[in-house]
Amino acid sequence: MTVELVSIGTELLLGQIVDTNAAWLSARLAEIGVNLYRRTTVGDNLERIVGALREALGRADGVITIGGLGPTGDDLTREAIATVMGEPLVLDEGEAARIRAFFEARGRTVTERQLRQAMRPVSAQPMPNPYGTAPGLYAEWNGKLIFALPGPPNEFQPMVTEHVLPRLAACTGGGVIRSRVLRLCGIGESDAEAQLSDLIASDNPTLAPLAKLGEVHFRITARANSPEEAAQLIATMEQAVRERLGAYIYGTDDTTLEQAVVHKLMEVGQSLAVAESCTGGLLGHRVTNVPGSSEVFVGGIVSYSNALKEALLGVPAEVLARYGAVSEPTARAMAEGVRQRLGSHWGIGITGIAGPGGGTAEKPVGLVYIGISDPTATVVRHQLFPGDRETVKYRATQYALWLLYKGVTCGGCVYLSQP
Amino acid sequence: MTVELVSIGTELLLGQIVDTNAAWLSARLAEIGVNLYRRTTVGDNLERIVGALREALGRADGVITIGGLGPTGDDLTREAIATVMGEPLVLDEGEAARIRAFFEARGRTVTERQLRQAMRPVSAQPMPNPYGTAPGLYAEWNGKLIFALPGPPNEFQPMVTEHVLPRLAACTGGGVIRSRVLRLCGIGESDAEAQLSDLIASDNPTLAPLAKLGEVHFRITARANSPEEAAQLIATMEQAVRERLGAYIYGTDDTTLEQAVVHKLMEVGQSLAVAESCTGGLLGHRVTNVPGSSEVFVGGIVSYSNALKEALLGVPAEVLARYGAVSEPTARAMAEGVRQRLGSHWGIGITGIAGPGGGTAEKPVGLVYIGISDPTATVVRHQLFPGDRETVKYRATQYALWLLYKGVTCGGCVYLSQP
Numbered sequence: 001m002t003v004e005l006v007s008i009g010t011e012l013l014l015g016q017i018v019d020t021n022a023a024w025l026s027a028r029l030a031e032i033g034v035n036l037y038r039r040t041t042v043g044d045n046l047e048r049i050v051g052a053l054r055e056a057l058g059r060a061d062g063v064i065t066i067g068g069l070g071p072t073g074d075d076l077t078r079e080a081i082a083t084v085m086g087e088p089l090v091l092d093e094g095e096a097a098r099i100r101a102f103f104e105a106r107g108r109t110v111t112e113r114q115l116r117q118a119m120r121p122v123s124a125q126p127m128p129n130p131y132g133t134a135p136g137l138y139a140e141w142n143g144k145l146i147f148a149l150p151g152p153p154n155e156f157q158p159m160v161t162e163h164v165l166p167r168l169a170a171c172t173g174g175g176v177i178r179s180r181v182l183r184l185c186g187i188g189e190s191d192a193e194a195q196l197s198d199l200i201a202s203d204n205p206t207l208a209p210l211a212k213l214g215e216v217h218f219r220i221t222a223r224a225n226s227p228e229e230a231a232q233l234i235a236t237m238e239q240a241v242r243e244r245l246g247a248y249i250y251g252t253d254d255t256t257l258e259q260a261v262v263h264k265l266m267e268v269g270q271s272l273a274v275a276e277s278c279t280g281g282l283l284g285h286r287v288t289n290v291p292g293s294s295e296v297f298v299g300g301i302v303s304y305s306n307a308l309k310e311a312l313l314g315v316p317a318e319v320l321a322r323y324g325a326v327s328e329p330t331a332r333a334m335a336e337g338v339r340q341r342l343g344s345h346w347g348i349g350i351t352g353i354a355g356p357g358g359g360t361a362e363k364p365v366g367l368v369y370i371g372i373s374d375p376t377a378t379v380v381r382h383q384l385f386p387g388d389r390e391t392v393k394y395r396a397t398q399y400a401l402w403l404l405y406k407g408v409t410c411g412g413c414v415y416l417s418q419p
Numbered sequence: 420m421t422v423e424l425v426s427i428g429t430e431l432l433l434g435q436i437v438d439t440n441a442a443w444l445s446a447r448l449a450e451i452g453v454n455l456y457r458r459t460t461v462g463d464n465l466e467r468i469v470g471a472l473r474e475a476l477g478r479a480d481g482v483i484t485i486g487g488l489g490p491t492g493d494d495l496t497r498e499a500i501a502t503v504m505g506e507p508l509v510l511d512e513g514e515a516a517r518i519r520a521f522f523e524a525r526g527r528t529v530t531e532r533q534l535r536q537a538m539r540p541v542s543a544q545p546m547p548n549p550y551g552t553a554p555g556l557y558a559e560w561n562g563k564l565i566f567a568l569p570g571p572p573n574e575f576q577p578m579v580t581e582h583v584l585p586r587l588a589a590c591t592g593g594g595v596i597r598s599r600v601l602r603l604c605g606i607g608e609s610d611a612e613a614q615l616s617d618l619i620a621s622d623n624p625t626l627a628p629l630a631k632l633g634e635v636h637f638r639i640t641a642r643a644n645s646p647e648e649a650a651q652l653i654a655t656m657e658q659a660v661r662e663r664l665g666a667y668i669y670g671t672d673d674t675t676l677e678q679a680v681v682h683k684l685m686e687v688g689q690s691l692a693v694a695e696s697c698t699g700g701l702l703g704h705r706v707t708n709v710p711g712s713s714e715v716f717v718g719g720i721v722s723y724s725n726a727l728k729e730a731l732l733g734v735p736a737e738v739l740a741r742y743g744a745v746s747e748p749t750a751r752a753m754a755e756g757v758r759q760r761l762g763s764h765w766g767i768g769i770t771g772i773a774g775p776g777g778g779t780a781e782k783p784v785g786l787v788y789i790g791i792s793d794p795t796a797t798v799v800r801h802q803l804f805p806g807d808r809e810t811v812k813y814r815a816t817q818y819a820l821w822l823l824y825k826g827v828t829c830g831g832c833v834y835l836s837q838p
Binding site: 012013014015016017018019020022023024025026027028029030036037038039040041042043045048052055274276278279280281282283284285287288289291292293294297298299300301302303304305307308312342343354355356357358389390393 | 431432433434435436437438439441442443444445446447448449455456457458459460461462464467471474693695697698699700701702703704706707708710711712713716717718719720721722723724726727731761762773774775776808809812
């Protein structure tokens, strides 16, 4: 089965927004084995939208439009589809009632403009939009499928997942599509892929790797006749992945590493303090991005200068003099110092060379020492991170969070140093 | 004049990458008044690329392709253009020599594959690519213009700026295009637009606003017969904008606010320390993203708990008890405390409620107090920032950096409190 996408909006052609919807939908179509050979972008112009739709329907089994469903005069997708189908637009009473109720609930009177959103070609069906006023449209016409989706991503994505993909999947086999993302840290993409190559070759569910900065994601996508069957397929694949790489999986779907860490700390009732040099505050920033992190995050010291490493963290002057600020003993003293002085269960110390300046042959740009300390032990690891200044900073915090996650889940720092 | 864009690459249709090139080029075309009514994306398939090119050339005065110029068998843009033009591909000796030299300089032997990149339709010209091996292509055919550009953004953007836009501008009037971005902080987009509305109506140079999180950009784009004339047009417009809104302009082009601040501090030889509560380290992170910031940034305290505000910053317990952690006196004590204890010229203290929890009727989510202190004075400002947790954190650091920028450029904190 082949579909084409038509993105509609003058703001796209003026370069005011990037069409992330089209990329996101393209990836979802690939996962369920629907072929996409062409995407087209046109502006808010009836004639050009109609032209693009006719051409797309001439080539493919279906067309999916994105955007142009709103209440303003610029929103012409409904009219264009009605023109292509040779049908009049009629008011969908169910959707009109929903839109009226939406405005009444907010103490406002619905306008004629707003009600335009409830218009549909006579043989088309509305697709419900729980996150906005504009419903989507679905039609079958001359043996082809037509879908129209709203542009705001928070309305667009659920409609794709709940309505478009299941219908397409029904045409190509199974009836429902479900997916789940496993998030891994501490292992490279090629390593992970190599260990899962037979699973990646699977047709249903599919398993697709996606490399991210400092982590790797695997998306499991299942096609089935029922949600239960899809869930079962996903669970089986997830189990297989976990048997091989479970030690690297910190979360699923939208869970970030900092969320996983903060939630683990909450679970076990342990607190954290951080001492940052080269990362300059990024570790604290990431931890405090998690709502509720104040329960477990005590605070941090950004000790950019050596004087502060001594004064605020108690790093001995002779350690700094003998080994330098970027060294195993300094990272160790920072982790232990911040833990003791700020009175937390866990302490992390990061010191390194983010670049672009400051590197030497012995201590090149990207070299970072990370100390992690709890009442059981202090462990220091070092890495040579590739990338520019911000990338090195990010990778360093990612590795620190990963060490902390492992430390907390393993039952203490003392277990980190064991194989 | 009307052109169409054709983005080429199966990775686009699989949703593996987002087509930011197309959006970027669309914006550049809009700036020089070239009409763009359609963009098309096709995969690495000769027939489909040829089809898309023929259709585009049937509608528009020119077509610009993005991608598919590399050395692999999947890179078919050259062949597709030659097919459309009905011309054979020939080796461009100049480009072949350049590619050979590129590999020889790296001690490698050039392969047949790599040399494919020097092939061009016989009547086309190569467009030099100083940042990669694949040259672009330019051709005039049947009264239409054809441009082919490489996909990597660091090769694509310079080729657009240096070759494509000037040629298009020549067709539509002036011969060269230059642009310059003015970056403003401390003023809202609608305010700024209202004060510049007559300038925004200008045809050449154009002045286009772009709202960013916590700041506003204005891009000046001039079309002229010579670089000197373009520079003069830009300078005149910049002068006009500066006369009205100069007090809000902190930098131009790619300069970030943190860069502007760090460079100002370097210029005057003053140092900075920060005390962060709700921003959790983000301010330190942003400052230390600037290479060389260690010259002026001493360090920071992330005092998430009240105990740390007392112990590390010397915020009096009675201030915390009487006014609360999110208050004018606490922000003041944090700014002064971090400045004195860390021995810096400037001190900043940020305390607020990032949300989503923790808000009250009196102190709602988004309320942030920012203290700024130097030897001349301490000033505290507060704002109610809209947005989610990360947005509130970012806006708070943006406002703090802006206060610091104004403080440093005005000659001291004492001037900040004056109208």
